Amino acid sequence: MSVRFELNDDGFLVTDLISVQAVDRSFFGREVDGKKIHLTLEPEEALYLIDVRNAECEKDGKAISFNQAAERFSKHRKFLARYYCYRDWRDRGLIPRFLDEAQGPYLKSPVEVYPSKAASFPNVKAKALFFDDDLMAVIDDEAAGERLFEDHWFGQWGTYKAKKHGQFLKLDAYEALFLAEHAGLKLNESAKHIQKEALKRRPDFLDLYRVYEDWRLRGYVLKTGFKFGTHFRLYFPGAKPSLQTGQWMHSKHVIHCFPRSTKMLISEWARAIRVAHGVKKTFILAIPGEPVKATAHSPLDFLLYHRKDGGIDTPRHDAPTYAMLALSEEEEIGGQELAEAIEASKKLGLDLMLSICDRETSITYYRVKRIELPKSTYEYYEIEWVQP
C-alpha cells in the first residue's frame, strides 16, 4: 500500500499509522507537538512522495494530482529548482533535511591554506606607452623589459610561447597599474587615466585589479585566463615564464572574480567553471570587497547528509556534510547573495554545495571550499564540479 497524506490550509499532514511509519523510516516529515502520531511534510517532501513513490494526496477528501498539490506554490521563489534539487539528492539514495534542524557548528568545512611569500619589486628604469583602447602598455627598452619578464613574469616579452621572437614587453592594464603603484613604472599616462579608460569597458576593473594585486603581493604570478575562460590564470610563488629546461610552464589554477555588487545569470557563471574543469584547472572564485554580515533569514536551502563506509549518513546518528544552495539555470545570482550563502555555511561548519537545476531538471553540483591566503583580507574559494 502506498503512502497517503492530505493537504489542508496549513500544509501537508500524514495521519494514518502505516503512512506515518513509512514516511518516518525514510526520514521524511516532522513530528507534530513533539509526538510522532502525526507528521507534517514540507512541500518538497510531499511532492517527492507523489512524484517518485506514488503516494496519494487528498484534499477535501478527494485525490489530487501533482500540479494540484503544487499550485499554491507556483509563485514562490525558485520553488521548482528547490524541489528538483531536493529530489536529486533523494534519488542518489541520500538524505536532505531542512535548515532549521541544524545543530552546528559541525566543523566539516576545512580551510585550504595557500602558501604566501611577501614579494617586492625593484624600481623599473623604463617608460611605457599606454594604448587607451587596447588597455595595454608597451615597454620598448629591451633590457628593462626582459628583466621584468624573466625575473617577475610581468607582461609578455617577445611572443607568447616564443619569447625570442620580437623584443618588446607588452603589459596588460593590471600589470601596468601594478608596476606604476608598486615599482615606480612611469607611463605616458597617469594611473588615474588608465583606471578611467579601463572602467569604461569593465565596470568591475578595480575589483579585478585588487584581486590581481592581492595575489601578486603574496608572491603569485597572474596572467590572463583568456584561454581558460576566466579573468586570470595563477602560478604559485617562484614561477618563471619558462622552466629551466626551456619548457613552457603550465598553470594549475584559474581565478575568476565575482564582485558583490554584480549579478549574473547562473548559466553564464557555470560556463566559466566548465571551461576550467574541461582543461583540468582548479577554479578559484574571488569575492572582492568587504566581508558581509549574514542576514537573519538563511539564504540556504537544505542540509545534505552524505555517505559513510558501508552506508549513508542519517539525521538519526550522523551530522550533515554540506549545506545546499539550490539554483536554477535561468536565475540570476548576485555576488552578495553568494557571499551570504557561503558565510551562512561557514557558520554551520559545512562546505557549501551549489546545486543547479537546468531546464531539463538535471542537477549539477559545485562544491565550494574555503581558501586561506595568509595576510589577505579577501575571500577566495575553490569551486569544484562534483558528482556526489
Added chain:
Amino acid sequence: MSVRFELNDDGFLVTDLISVQAVDRSFFGREVDGKKIHLTLEPEEALYLIDVRNAECEKDGKAISFNQAAERFSKHRKFLARYYCYRDWRDRGLIPRFLDEAQGPYLKSPVEVYPSKAASFPNVKAKALFFDDDLMAVIDDEAAGERLFEDHWFGQWGTYKAKKHGQFLKLDAYEALFLAEHAGLKLNESAKHIQKEALKRRPDFLDLYRVYEDWRLRGYVLKTGFKFGTHFRLYFPGAKPSLQTGQWMHSKHVIHCFPRSTKMLISEWARAIRVAHGVKKTFILAIPGEPVKATAHSPLDFLLYHRKDGGIDTPRHDAPTYAMLALSEEEEIGGQELAEAIEASKKLGLDLMLSICDRETSITYYRVKRIELPKSTYEYYEIEWVQP
C-alpha cells in the same frame, strides 16, 4: 643591411632603393603615385618591420624606437589589437593586406545548407502549471506528457537520462510558449504572462524564443545547452529522446544567440565557443532580428592570404581567403557590429576570420561560416576555432 624608412607628418615612407626592393618583395608597402620609386607603409607594417625585422625608423634625421613610432596612434581604436593580429598572420609566414585593395567578390564563402523539414504538432490535450520564478511548467497528465516527450521530445519526462523515473513532463519557458502558440497548450497563465516573467530575468528572452521557434518549425529539436555553456543544444530532424537501442542520443551542435542590440565582452563571448569546442560540438551563432545594411565604412581590418599546395598565396597571383576582424580580449563587441562585419565579408565573397588578441598578445582565430536554413529569415553561422 636592414630596411630603413622614415616617419614624417604624412606617415611612414620608404625611399632608399634597397629598402624599397626588400619591402616590396615581402608584400609590404604601397606605391606612391603608381610608381615603385617610393613606398608608403601602413602603421602595422612599419611597426612589424621595427619589431621583427630590425628595421630602422628615422624621424627628423634621428633613429626612433617602437614606442616613438607608435605614440601618435596610442589613442586609436584597437590599435595594438590590429597590430598584433597583423603580426601574428605575418609570423605564420602568411600575408595580410589592406581592405581597400579588395577586388572581390571572390566566391570563397560557400554556404552550408542545413536540411529543413516542415514540422507540425498535434493539439495538446492537457493543462500545464507554470512556475513564475523557475520559468518552467509541469504537465502532470501522464499520457499527454509522455506523448509530447516521446514523439516530439518536448520537455523532460521522468528524469534526465532516466525517463522511467518519475512521471511528469517538465517544460522550459521556450517549450511552454511554443506549445501554447503552435499546439494549443493551455496553461494556468497566458503566453503574455510567461513572456513578462521571462523578460524580467532575460531581456533577450524573445530573441532566444524566436530562434528556438525558427528551428523547431523546421523539424529540429532544441534542448537546453546548459551543460555545454550555450543557450541551446540542437538535434537534427527526426531526433528522438532515446535511440531505438535505448541509448542516449548525443547532440553534435549547440546554438548561441547574439541579438543585435546586445553588447558583450569578447572574453565572455569566446568562453561560450570554448566550452562547445571542448566537448567537440559545432558552435552555431544565431543573430536574430532584421538583417543589417552594411555601413559605408568597412568594419573589417585585413584581407588574409592563405596557403596553397607547395607555398603561400600572394597578392601578386592569388586571391585572399578570409577577411579579418581584429579584436582584443577586453573589448566589447555588439551583435550589430558583428553582423556588419559578417555582411561585409559576405559581399567580398570571403569567410570572416575573427582574430582575438589576448592580454599576452597571443591570437586566437575563429572562422565564421555561413549556414542556410531553408525558409528561415534569420542568420546563422558556424563558428570554428582554427589554427590557420
